[in-house]
Amino acid sequence: MKNTILYSVQHLKPIFSWLSVGLFANAFGGSIAPPAKAQNYSDIQGHWAEQCIQGLTQQGVVSGYPDQTFKPNNVITRAEYAAMIDQAFPNTSLERNAINFKDVSASYWGQDAIQNTYRKGFLSGYPGQVFKPNDLIVRVEAFVALASGLDYESPTSPESLLNAAYTDAQEIPEYAEGKIAAATKKGILISPPKPNMRLMGPTDPATRAQVAAALCQVKNVSGVPNRYVVNAQQPEDNSPIALSQTCTNEAVSYTVSYPQGWVTNSGSVVEQCKVFDPKSISLPEQSESFDEAVHIRVDNVPFERVASADNQTSQELSRRQTTIDGYQAVVVENKATGIGLIPEGVRSYLYFVDLDGQTLIGTTYDMQGQRYQRNKQVLDQMMNSLSFNR
Structure with missing residues (x-):
């Protein structure tokens, strides 16, 4: 038979x-497998994002540190996040003029990346024309930035999608609901799995591994375990x-x-x-x-x-x-x-x-x-x- x-x-x-x-x-x-000669980081063996990080490194999307580490579990500052996004999307078109942030000097190491990600629409500053480069970037900011810079369209009923996807949906700021729903719908929202719950964790600091995994999802690089990717139930599709x-x-x-x-x-x-x-x-x-x-x-x-x-x-x-x-x-x-x-x-x-x-x-x-x-x-x-x- x-x-x-x-x-x-x-x-x-x-x-x-x-x-x-x-x-x-x-x-x-995914469509891209990690190559045989990817950089051998000393601190990602057995890490859940190991394959993804190696694939991104081989493509030049991310890079590690001079001591051959990647520090996947490190939380990152807004300036460090800007550097990762700037490296990942060098050819994204500019959407707005540069701005002189009062707390980012011309000699600051992340000046170029901050300006580039601002002009491309990924990141914005705060009232008073400040950027707060040394503040830790929290998860809601990181994923809103990706969805904004990539021009993801917000779904018609973001609240319904978020309530179906996250047990802590009520903690997501109102300003972020549309873009977080868009990122979720696109399958780029990375969330550590928890027993019987799925947390967005909007105020938790983002880690290098989480950002790398989101970039893998955007760029169709394999290696992100499915349990870390939030699946949108998309209740509005009837x-x-x-x-x-x-x-x-x-x-x-x-x-x-x-x-x-x-x-x-x-x-x-x-x-x-x-x-x-x-x-x-x-x-x-x-x-x-x-x-x-x-x-x-x-x-x-x-x-x-x-x-x-x-x-x-x-x-x-x-x-x-x-x-x-x-x-x-x-x-x-x-x-x-x-x-x-x-x-x-x-x-x-x-x-x-x-x-x-x-x-x-x-x-x-x-x-x-x-x-x-x-x-x-x-x-x-x-x-x-x-x-x-x-």
Whole structure:
């Protein structure tokens, strides 16, 4: 029996591997891998941002200190942050004229970086024409600066997005809500994972590693663990999902409908869903309307084994019974524990359909750059569209 796989996502390279209970794990990387000859910092081995920092260093986006350290956990001043941003975005266009900050002399080491980041729209000063270069930059300032300099558009309902994403959303200053929501929606908001909560920590000082990780997200450099990237739930996206492309799989003999605008890396969804396409395992596919990742597969793993397995690699969040075109099915949402290939904290939403000895599995993952709540809605409609040629 052949398999049918569909992914639809921009800049995504999935690798699937079956675990002992038949659930597949997924490892995702960005578009740029750290090169073999990146600088060997003496203090980042084993650090959560190690791969990201090495990738940025090789590209010349960030640099370390003369003693071959990076000091990833160091908090940074506003001047040091300006220096990092100036180095990361040398070609960003100027938006405003220079200003003579009263507390930044012409001979100050960070004068040029401060002026450049101010003129490019990343950083601003304070009333009284001061910059406060030696003050620590706090997280809300750091991420607002990135979203401002990169011209990220604020979503229509920033409060809703922030309340869905952060347990301390009420602590985010009103002036920053739009840009923090924009940064969150773009997937560049880095937050240390906490048990049962996700904190924005607006008044906490930013660290060099957090800033580097945000730059990795902006520049599509791999190496930021998914659990450090805040996933925006995007509750304002309630637009209808149009399933306008229908295909009958010739190997498994089922018919399924796909969202309008979806194509595969090999071309037409309708053509490629007919047979197993091995290229789909490693090559990116495109969705014209939004970034999604959906996987449909038929395998010889028994339904009872997959649907009832006690999987130590994940924590079950919910389970419900249903039927798909008359076949018994189970819908499960899991949260990874980090033991397998999926990073800890990543959620998966899975359908298991009992095909009398075989199991059809439909799933989507809460991975970096994905719209998980939307993915679940799409998968629900696709699974409900399934019909089998008995």
